[in-house]
Amino acid sequence: MAPPLAMAAVGVVMIVVVVAIVAALVVYLVSVIVALRAIAGGLDEVIASVGEILQKTAPVNGIVTAINEQLDAGVDALEGLLVKKAGIVDAVGLVDSLYAGAGAAGFRNFPESAAITPPRISEVYTKGTLTLARLGREAPIAAASPNGPVLRNVEGGSLAARLLYPELRQGRPGAMPRSPVIGTGAPVQYEQRDDIGKPRRHMPSRGNGSGA
Amino acid sequence: MTLWWIGDAVLGLVILPVVVYLLHGVLREARAIVPSVRGIAAAAAASSKDLDAGALLVTTQEGATRTIAGVAEYGGSLDVIIDDAD
Numbered sequence: 001m002a003p004p005l006a007m008a009a010v011g012v013v014m015i016v017v018v019v020a021i022v023a024a025l026v027v028y029l030v031s032v033i034v035a036l037r038a039i040a041g042g043l044d045e046v047i048a049s050v051g052e053i054l055q056k057t058a059p060v061n062g063i064v065t066a067i068n069e070q071l072d073a074g075v076d077a078l079e080g081l082l083v084k085k086a087g088i089v090d091a092v093g094l095v096d097s098l099y100a101g102a103g104a105a106g107f108r109n110f111p112e113s114a115a116i117t118p119p120r121i122s123e124v125y126t127k128g129t130l131t132l133a134r135l136g137r138e139a140p141i142a143a144a145s146p147n148g149p150v151l152r153n154v155e156g157g158s159l160a161a162r163l164l165y166p167e168l169r170q171g172r173p174g175a176m177p178r179s180p181v182i183g184t185g186a187p188v189q190y191e192q193r194d195d196i197g198k199p200r201r202h203m204p205s206r207g208n209g210s211g212a
Numbered sequence: 213m214t215l216w217w218i219g220d221a222v223l224g225l226v227i228l229p230v231v232v233y234l235l236h237g238v239l240r241e242a243r244a245i246v247p248s249v250r251g252i253a254a255a256a257a258a259s260s261k262d263l264d265a266g267a268l269l270v271t272t273q274e275g276a277t278r279t280i281a282g283v284a285e286y287g288g289s290l291d292v293i294i295d296d297a298d
Contacts, residue, residue, distance in 0.1 A: 007216075013217075016224075017220060020228055042246065045253035049259070049260045056260065056266045060269060070273075077284055
C-alpha cells in the first residue's frame with residue numbers, strides 16, 4: 001500500500017501536467033482563432049473585389065463579340081471589294097506585298113486564294129497607275145480620248161497614261177518652243193540699270209493718264 | 213503506484229510536447245496564410261481598379277460600329293468609281 005504522501009504527489013503531478021496541456025491548447029487555439037479571423041477578413045475583401053471584377057467584366061463578352069462581328073463584316077466587305085476590283089490574283093499579291101507572307105493564308109471568304117502564288121508587286125503599282133488614268137478619262141486631261149480602250153497594258157502602262165495628255169507635249173516634245181535661258185549663260189544679256197531703286201528723275205505729270 | 217508515476221511521465225514528457233508541437237504547426241500555417249490572403253485582396257482590388265476602363269468598351273463598340281459603317285460607305289464609293297477587274 002503506497003503512502004498517502006506519495007499518492008498525493010502523483011496526483012499533483014498529474015494535475016499540473018493536465019493543466020499545462022490545457023493551457024497550451026488554449027494559447028495555441030486562441031492564436032489560431034485570431035489568425036483565422038484575419039484570414040476571414042482578407043477573404044471578405046477578396047470577395048468584394050472579385051464581385052466588382054465580375055460586375056465590371058459582365059458586358060465584356062457581348063461587347064467584344066459585337067465588335068468582332070462588326071470587324072468581320074468590315075473585313076469581308078473590304079476583301080470582297082479588293083477581289084472584285086483587283087482580281088483574286090492581284091488581290092493576293094497586294095496583300096502579300098503589304099504583309100509579307102500573308103498571301104499564303106489567302107482570304108477568308110475565298111479559300112481558293114490560298115493556293116495562288118502572289119504576283120510581283122510591281123504589277124500592283126502599275127495597275128494603280130492605270131486605275132488613276134482610267135479615273136481621269138472623264139476629266140479634261142483625257143478629253144482627247146474619252147472613249148479609248150481600257151488601259152490594261154501593264155508593261156506599257158506609263159506610256160499609255162502619258163498618251164492621255166495632248167499629243168504635242170508627249171509625242172513630239174522637240175517641236176515645242178524652248179524655254180528661255182536665263183542667268184549668266186543666257187544668249188541675251190541685259191545691262192543692269194543703275195536707276196532702279198533710286199528717286200525718279202522726272203515725276204509723271206498730273207492729269208495725264210495716258211502716260212505719253 | 214509505479215504505474216501512476218509512469219503515466220505522469222508519459223503525460224508530461226510525451227503527450228504535452230506532442231500537443232504543443234502539433235498546435236504550433238497549425239498556428240504557423242494559419243499565420244502563413246494571412247499575408248497571402250492580404251496579397252490576394254490587394255491584387256483583386258488593383259484588378260478591379262484596372263477594369264474601370266471596361267465601361268469604355270461601350271464607347272469603343274459605338275466607335276467600331278461607326279468606323280465600319282464609314283468604311284462600308286467608302287467601299288461603296290470605291291465600288292462605283294473604280295472599274296472591276298477583268
